[in-house]
Amino acid sequence: MTEDSTAAATxxxxxxxxxxxxTTTPLAAAPSELRIEHEQRQQKQREEIHALNKETLHHxxxxxxxxxxxxxxxxxAYTLGKIGGFCHLYIGQEAVAVGSISALxxxxxxxxxxxxxxxxxAKGIPADEVMAELYGRAGGCSAGKGGSMHLFDxxxxxxxxxxxxxxxxxxxxxxxxxxKYQGTDRATLCYFGExxxxxxxxxxxxxxxxxxxxxxxxICENNQxxxxxxxxxxxxxxxxxxxxxxxxxxxEFVDGMDVLAVRAATERAVARARQESLPTLLEIxxxxxxxxxxxxxxNYRTRSEIxxxxxRDPIKLFRENxxxxxxxxxxxxxxxxxxxxDEVERSAQFADSSPEPAPEELFAHVYANPIVxxxx
Amino acid sequence: MAxxxxxxxxxxxxxxxxxxxxNVFLMGEEVAAYQGAYKVSKGLLEExxxxxxxxxxxxxxxxxxxxxxxxxxxxxxxxxxxxFNFSILATDQIINSAAKMLYMSGGQYKVPIVFRxxxxxxxxxxxxxxxxxxxxxxxxxxxxxxxxxxxxDAKGLLKSAIRDDDPVIFIEQERMYxxxxxxxxxxxxxxxxxxxxxxxxxxxxxxxxxxxxxxxALKAAEELEQQGISCEVVDPRTIRPLDIETIINSVKKTxxxxxxxxxxxFCGVGAEISAQIMERAFDYLDxxxxxxxxxxxxxxxxxxxxxxxxxxxxxxxxxVREVSYLD
Numbered sequence: 193m194t195e196d197s198t199a200a201a202t203x204x205x206x207x208x209x210x211x212x213x214x215t216t217t218p219l220a221a222a223p224s225e226l227r228i229e230h231e232q233r234q235q236k237q238r239e240e241i242h243a244l245n246k247e248t249l250h251h252x253x254x255x256x257x258x259x260x261x262x263x264x265x266x267x268x269a270y271t272l273g274k275i276g277g278f279c280h281l282y283i284g285q286e287a288v289a290v291g292s293i294s295a296l297x298x299x300x301x302x303x304x305x306x307x308x309x310x311x312x313x314a315k316g317i318p319a320d321e322v323m324a325e326l327y328g329r330a331g332g333c334s335a336g337k338g339g340s341m342h343l344f345d346x347x348x349x350x351x352x353x354x355x356x357x358x359x360x361x362x363x364x365x366x367x368x369x370x371x372k373y374q375g376t377d378r379a380t381l382c383y384f385g386e387x388x389x390x391x392x393x394x395x396x397x398x399x400x401x402x403x404x405x406x407x408x409x410x411i412c413e414n415n416q417x418x419x420x421x422x423x424x425x426x427x428x429x430x431x432x433x434x435x436x437x438x439x440x441x442x443x444e445f446v447d448g449m450d451v452l453a454v455r456a457a458t459e460r461a462v463a464r465a466r467q468e469s470l471p472t473l474l475e476i477x478x479x480x481x482x483x484x485x486x487x488x489x490x491n492y493r494t495r496s497e498i499x500x501x502x503x504r505d506p507i508k509l510f511r512e513n514x515x516x517x518x519x520x521x522x523x524x525x526x527x528x529x530x531x532x533x534d535e536v537e538r539s540a541q542f543a544d545s546s547p548e549p550a551p552e553e554l555f556a557h558v559y560a561n562p563i564v565x566x567x568x
Numbered sequence: 569m570a571x572x573x574x575x576x577x578x579x580x581x582x583x584x585x586x587x588x589x590x591n592v593f594l595m596g597e598e599v600a601a602y603q604g605a606y607k608v609s610k611g612l613l614e615e616x617x618x619x620x621x622x623x624x625x626x627x628x629x630x631x632x633x634x635x636x637x638x639x640x641x642x643x644x645x646x647x648x649x650x651x652f653n654f655s656i657l658a659t660d661q662i663i664n665s666a667a668k669m670l671y672m673s674g675g676q677y678k679v680p681i682v683f684r685x686x687x688x689x690x691x692x693x694x695x696x697x698x699x700x701x702x703x704x705x706x707x708x709x710x711x712x713x714x715x716x717x718x719x720x721d722a723k724g725l726l727k728s729a730i731r732d733d734d735p736v737i738f739i740e741q742e743r744m745y746x747x748x749x750x751x752x753x754x755x756x757x758x759x760x761x762x763x764x765x766x767x768x769x770x771x772x773x774x775x776x777x778x779x780x781x782x783x784x785a786l787k788a789a790e791e792l793e794q795q796g797i798s799c800e801v802v803d804p805r806t807i808r809p810l811d812i813e814t815i816i817n818s819v820k821k822t823x824x825x826x827x828x829x830x831x832x833x834f835c836g837v838g839a840e841i842s843a844q845i846m847e848r849a850f851d852y853l854d855x856x857x858x859x860x861x862x863x864x865x866x867x868x869x870x871x872x873x874x875x876x877x878x879x880x881x882x883x884x885x886x887x888v889r890e891v892s893y894l895d
Contacts, residue, residue, distance in 0.1 A: 335674025344673035351640060352673060356664050362630050363665060366637020373643060396630025557675035558709045560733035563762035563809045
């Protein structure tokens with residue numbers, strides 16, 4: 193990417209800031225404004241659809257629907273007591289993981305926070321293994337020792353789910369450092385929520401990434417709430433993408449309800465990483481339709497606010513646009529739904545039938561090189 | 569055997585391991601152009617270049633985490649803290665990321681990384697720059713904690729730490745960088761982690777000492793020898809995993825034990841060793857285990873107070889005499 197495109201990205205950012213001054217948030221704008229903005233964005237997606245082939249488009253839809261139905265199944269399993277602990281669902285944010293990861297090669301890396309089911313599935317961890325991990329079973333992708341917040345799969349270069357807000361940002365920076373050190377052109381996508389932007393880890397990482405020219409794409413999934421605290425109550429300057437200028441990092445603001453916009457922005461950032469070994473900060477504005485976790489009653493936001501964002505459900509919008517552009521028939525849509533249903537059902541069956549980890553697993557993998565002459 | 573300082577021994581260890589494995593790199597504050605705040609990395613930039621010897625901004629959480637991420641995908645970072653006091657800013661990455669990564673990924677992502685630098689007491693730098701943090705790190709399964717007390721141990725253990733596939737906390741003693749000792753000349757001299765060393769053999773009492781306490785214990789043992797008391801000095805060298813067998817065997821021989829440490833006593837490594845001795849060798853003890861720790865107060869600046877805050881030869885002699893029921 194050239195500096196011009198960075199400037200253009202910054203200009204976009206400035207417009208968003210102005211909007212933000214007159215409304216609560218860009219996407220939580222007054223309904224009429226939202227409709228105008230929404231219609232413009234819809235038109236853009238309809239145009240972009242024709243740049244991709246049908247197979248790719250259907251794959252994107254399939255993955256988003258798979259994540260949606262997987263999460264619904266996980267919620268059901270949680271209420272049945274099959275899943276324990278914290279369980280942070282990705283419903284509403286599917287376009288972010290699916291769109292961005294679709295811009296990657298298999299050998300590129302992904303690292304994210306504890307809201308990690310969607311990224312795991314999009315990066316290629318079989319749904320069976322993700323569900324088995326949520327169930328705490330030996331067949332899980334982390335052998336039942338990580339759970340919902342710590343999904344890992346070395347085979348697909350998925351470096352985890354991390355539980356401390358912002359903790360994965362320096363880690364992703366280090367993965368990108370290694371790619372450069374090793375002389376590869378692999379890119380790293382490092383995801384975090386907007387609340388993590390208030391952590392020092394974010395600022396320390398962006399500074400190092402630009403200082404050392406590291407091929408890391410920082411993706412802030414701005415779902416506008418850090419648990420129950422709104423962005424407005426937690427961040428003095430609420431425009432996340434604008435913060436990149438403090439570190440001379442290229443940035444873009446992206447509509448996270450538009451899977452194709454997310455994909456295109458990520459492609460630009462990944463090209464910058466591969467070709468110029470430079471970082472990018474993408475602020476992808478999205479919204480989670482469920483609570484922070486399964487135990488969240490959600491009293492901090494109104495039903496009408498949630499419904500307003502559900503009108504821009506990324507799956508619904510994409511499906512409608514595919515249909516109007518003659519890229520999806522009702523039969524094809526039904527087939528996708530049926531295949532997803534089958535895959536999700538099988539994942540739950542796999543998880544149910546997978547054994548619990550053996551007791552000796554308690555002490556396995558504490559050390560890679562255990563020392564035998566001592567008690568530990 | 570060559571006689572060199574601990575500083576030189578550590579430098580040799582890093583140099584040899586960087587020659588041996590190109591995945592090893594050194595990162596930290598002032599490690600490159602400045603040659604290290606304590607000159608431990610002297611000459612490494614010249615030999616290995618800016619790619620592998622990297623001056624970091626003052627951003628401990630950031631570069632510690634960067635190191636962990638790089639280690640997950642195949643590099644072997646040596647992360648230097650200018651002092652371990654500053655590692656406190658990085659503890660999230662050490663404890664939540666490095667220590668747990670292998671485990672919570674079901675064995676998929678190992679983290680071969682060394683966090684090293686000076687720790688323990690320094691000279692007249694007051695509370696924030698003069699403290700011993702080993703019990704913090706040693707508390708957590710998943711990390712190894714190493715504290716060398718001689719030039720040979722420093723070299724051999726650091727080489728092993730860099731080759732190890734687990735995160736290693738390697739705490740050098742700030743006052744001891746200039747201490748000299750013999751180091752074997754052999755090309756690939758290493759000392760395995762997790763093995764204690766009997767620094768002096770004796771029959772009447774055991775002093776378990778680590779880091780700065782080792783030379784003090786050896787001096788105390790000399791004085792006690794004059795008084796007819798034969799002391800054995802055991803240096804665990806690796807705090808976690810702890811070679812408790814060597815300590816227990818010594819206690820079974822001498823039946824009396826003093827545990828010396830710079831750190832505060834509360835929840836300290838000495839408390840852990842004491843508990844394990846009680847659990848494993850209670851019937852062999854002829855006196856209660858005695859801990860001789862740094863005082864339970866922050867380190868003061870004033871020279872006279874600073875001396876009072878740390879165990880010294882006189883107090884170690886007195887402690888051994890106490891467990892020997894001689895005073």
